[in-house]
Amino acid sequence: MLDAINPPTSPPYDSGANTPLLSSQADGIPPSDPVQPPAISLDSPSDTTTSSTSPQTQQQQGEDDDPALKRHKPGPVAGKKPSAEALQRRKEGRIKAAATLAQNLAKTGIGRFETENGFGLTSVKTIPLINQKNYFTEYLKKDEQVGFIRNWRHERALQQKLKKLKQDQAAAQGQAQSQGQTPGVLTPLNGAGDKKGEIRNFDDFNLNEIEAEMKKEMTAEVVVDDDEDDDEENETEEIREEKAKIGEDVIILQPGTRYIRIGKATDAVPMVVPNVIAVRKDGKVPKTDEIMPARQLDDGDGDIVIDEDFDAQKAVMTKDFRARMRFYKRRVLPNSRETVSNFNRKREPEKIHDHNDPNKKEWIKGEKEFYVGEDALKLVLNDGWVLRHPMINGNFNEYSYDYESREEVLGDLANIIKVCLEQLEISNIPKLKVMLLIPDLYDKSYVETWVELLFKFVGFGRVGILQEAVAATFGATASTACIVDVGAQTTKISCVDEGMIINDSRILLNYGGDNITETFIKLTLEDQFPYKDINLIDSYDWELAQELKEKFITFQDADIAVQLYDFYMRHPFKQTEKYEFKVFDEVMLAPMGLFFPKIFQLGKKKPSIPNYHASAVSNKLTVDRLFPKSLDQYTSKPNNPSSKSQEELRRQLNYCDLTDEELLLKLTGEEIPKDATTEGDERLYDVPLEKAIIESITNAGLSSDLSKIKKYYDNILIVGGGLAKINGYDLLLTDRLNIWRPKILSTSALGDIVAHLNGEVKANTAKRQALIEEAEQKIKDSLPPEQQQALQADQQQQQQQAEIELPEETIEKINNETELKLDIEYIDELIEKNGQHLPVTILPSPREFDPSMITWKGGSVYGRLKVVNEMWITQKDWDLLGSRCLYYKSIFNY
Known part of the structure; x- marks a missing residue:
């Protein structure tokens, strides 16, 4: 009896090829009729299990259906067990069949490899648990982790490698020429052991960077930092020339309200360009009928008067002026003003022909798209042209009716700077670096907008920022000083200690030289100035007023007397006229407005009103800010830098106006009742200059070291063109400081x-x-x-x-x-026993240098130092990090 066919224990698979007969099949089965393995379903494991558990049943069904098998297969004998030999033969057949099937499946590439395929359950790696108690991180705690610092160090290392490679190449060529070899072929000088001569071996260098850099910069001069340990005696001529060229690619830019000062760091003096531009306007430009300063005629005698408030402030100033004259025993004639008024009332202008005009002005007719600087002031402003001033009060002129978008303001500034660079014959702007001088108490929106302007509108390669007070100390060669910068429309006060500004000492006052000009014209008009139609809104008349101020005002009380002067009035559409007029104390009262700022009458003017140069009528119903305020991204609150001195002066809590008890309480930190201030107006326009200086120096000493107060009073430096150019300012300022400084603050x-x-x-x-x-x-x-x-x-x-x-x-x-x-008595005893009077010293301009250029000169000195290499911001850095670059790259806490 033939044994029954037992299927293999493994589930059968359809390999797609003809599977040979299993060796365990009975010999009586014809080879032409093989047994087909059942089909395997891949849908679910249950199907496979079912197929694998019922092969015997399927085989038996097949044998019952086949008549051939019925004839050759005898039926089982009832009650007889298969022999052990048959069972062993069946077992061996099943094992052999399973091995054959597995071999056939392996040849076709079908199999299950659960532990060998290498595929993970997920692509997200499991984060191992950490013990946070003993865990710390150094992320962004080192300079090496900041991207642009790594880039700067990489560039510095590359420059050093380039320098070394050039030196080795030059030495090899020189020695090759001395030995009679071909200069272009570089060979080892001292064999393989001499590393200096192995020019062909570039294993020590990164060829991908050095070779590409050498091809571009072989002809250009590469500025490399010299080692500090180099001995000056061993310097070669090439090194000296290289040091002399440091700063050739650095531009120093000081933007001001009235002038822009710009030039190379190696220049002796900057180019000074008026910050004004004349542009074309579509259609006819409407003119305003407003007259500045506003005036009216007296009903009695027809004389010109300004207003009652101005006359009241003038009376206060006159009283102080006469007291000063008495103190210095200067004689003042009682009827001097009447003499001046009677003379000016009768004067008539004299017509001057062009050939008799000593300083004839050549007017320009508009042919270009725009004119900047002096050319804009010489332009004939006919229909279709408008004169625009992109800056006002030390910031962008965003409230002017001549500007409708921020791009117009930035475009005007960019055009002015580009024209200046062309006049300086400076090209290849993307390879230049620019050092921007910013105010001490700066507006973050103003600084960031300027950096964006220099990158995107002008196209400089690198930008750095430096505070003006720090630059002024470098220009005056003083490490510790109190810097007083009186500009055209702002006055800035800061105390600098060893190159760093004391933050609580910064003060920004919203008046300056332009207000002196306006006050001088008001005073002369009340003395019946012969040119009665003068209008400061008109650009030609404004230039005339500036000329009169610069020529005639003074602080020398010995020169105060009835003086006779003359001037020429020039207009493009009128014949030149010569005027003669007399002045008396107006020449000193006008600049004394810095110590009596209420005479400027700035409280009546809103900060949104344009300055005297608005050539168009008001066409804005609402005042809009073209430049948004800088806000903290988390709290949405203003994040501009603050100063203790600025805040206390805004609350009317300056030291000079307090009693001794209140002053001592303030020194202890006690709160003093605040006075009501104007809400929404952040300007500081009614604090006298000498009181602001005392406030700044005192808070600087309280914030850092009280022993430094003596140094600040010994080193008061006046910069800018608003005060320092007035003759005799130092003596008057010293007297004002000694008068108003409290006894407690004037002792050591x-x-x-x-x-x-x-x-x-x-x-x-x-x-x-x-x-x-x-x-x-x-x-x-x-x-x-x-x-x-x-x-x-x-x-x-x-x-x-x-x-x-x-x-x-x-x-x-x-x-x-x-x-x-x-x-108080014990305090007085301390002052008498331990204290000495602190003297006040006004530093003169160094080497008779123009005081308005000291700040720029200090920036040019700073721009040639080694430390400035760590301050440069590239276009890539700015695009990547934005204003965060200023936090990392500035030497102060931005």
């Missing part, structure tokens, strides 16, 4: 006074705390035992002393007992 014992006050405050605080604890203990003792136990339970549960509400009468009694009582 200020440190002892502050220490005594701090001790009194500390003792008073301890006394107050002891009285409060004593009063609380009395209340506790007066409570019933149950409440005392409950109070102690709450105290133990909260692990702190329970608060007990004291009655108002007790609090008032404690306040009266612990009121800080200052002993």
Whole structure:
């Protein structure tokens, strides 16, 4: 009897090829009729399991259906078990069949490799758990982790490699020429062991960077930082020439309200260009009928008067002026003003022909798209042209009616700078670096907009920023000083200590030289100025007023007398006229407005009103800011830098106007009742200059070191063109500082006074705390035992002393007992024993240098230092990080 066919234990697979007969099949089965393995379904494992568990049943069904098998296969004998030999043969057949099937499947590439395919369950890596208690990070805590710092160091290393490679190449060529070899072929000089001569071996260098850089920069001069340890005696001529060329690619830019100063760092003086541009306007430009300054005629005699407020402030200034003249024993004639008015009232202009005009002005007719600087002021402003000033009050002129978008403002500034670069014959702008001088108390939006302008509108390769006060100290060769920058429309005060500005000493006053010009014209008009139709809105008349101010105003009280002067009035459509006029004290009262700023009458003018140069009528119904304020990205609050001095002056809390008791309380940090100020107006226009200087120096000493106050008073430097160009300003400013400086702040014992006050405050605080604890203990003792136990339970549960509400009468009694009582007599004794009077010294301009250019000159000196290489911001850095570059690249805390 033939044994039954047993299927293999492994599930059969259809390999797609003809599977040979299994060796375990019976010999009686014809070879032409093989048994087909069942089809495998890949839908689910259950199908496979079903197929693998029922092959015997399927085989038996096939044998019953086949008549051939029925004839050759005898039926089973009832009750007879298969022999052990048959069972062993079946087992071996099944094993052999399974091996054959697995071999056939392996040849066709079908199989299950659960542990060998290498595929993970997910592409996201599992983050291992960490112990945060013992974990720390150094992310962004080192300079090496900042991208552009790494790039800068990489460029520096590349430059050093280039320099070394050039030196080795030059040495090899020189030695090759001396040995008679071909100069172009570089061979080892001293064999393989001499590393200096192995020019062909570039393994020590990065060829991808160095060779490409050498091809571009072989003819250009590469500025390389010299080692600090180099001995000057060993310097070659090439090194000296290389040092002399440092700064050739650095442009120093100082944008101002009235002028822009620009030039190379190697230039002796900058190019000074008026910050004005004349552009074409479509259609007819409407003119305004407004006259500046506003005036009216007296009903009685027809004389010109300004207004009652101006006359009141003029009377205060005149009283102070006459007191000064008496102190210095200067004689003042009582009827001098009447003499001046009677003379000017009768004067008539004299017509001057062109050939008799000594300084004839050549007018320009508009042929270009725009004119900048002096050319714009010489342009005949007929229909279709408008004169625009892109800056006002030290910031962008965003409120002017001549500008409708921020791009117009930035475009005008870019055109002015480009024309200046053309006049300086500076080309290849993308390879140049520019050092931008910014105000000390800056507006972040202003600084970031300027950097964007220099990158995108002008196209400089690198930009750095430097504060003006720091630049002024470099220009004056002083490490510690109080910088007073009186400009055209702003006055900035800052104390600089060893190259760093004391933040709490920064003050920005919104008046300057232009206000002196306007006040001078007002004073002369009240003295019946012969040119009665002068209008400061007109650009030609404004230039005339500036010329009169620069020629005639003075602080020399010895020169104050009735003086006769003349001037020429030039207009493009009129014949030149010569005027003669007399002046008396107007030449000194006008600049004294810096110490009496109320005469400028800036409180009546809103900050949105354009300056005297608006050539178009008002066409804006609402005032819009073209440049948004800088806000913190998390809190949406303004994040511009602040100053303690600026805030206290805005609240009318300057040291000079306080009594001795209030001054001592302020030195201890006690709050003083605030005066109401104008809401929404951030300008500071009514604080006299000398009081602002005292405020700045005092807060600088309190913020850093009180011993530095003496240095600040010994080194007061006046820069800018608003005050420093007036003859005799130093003596008058010194007198004003000595008059208004309080006795406590003018002594060297200020440190002892502050220490005594701090001790009194500390003792008073301890006394107050002891009285409060004593009063609380009395209340506790007066409570019933149950409440005392409950109070102690709450105290133990909260692990702190329970608060007990004291009655108002007790609090008032404690306040009266612990009121800080200052002993003024003891303070006076400290001043007499330990103190000396602090002198005031106004530093003269160094080497008779123009004081308006000192700041720019200091920037040019700074631009040639080694440290400036760490301050440059590239276009790539700015596009990647934006204003964050200024935080990393500036030497101050931006």
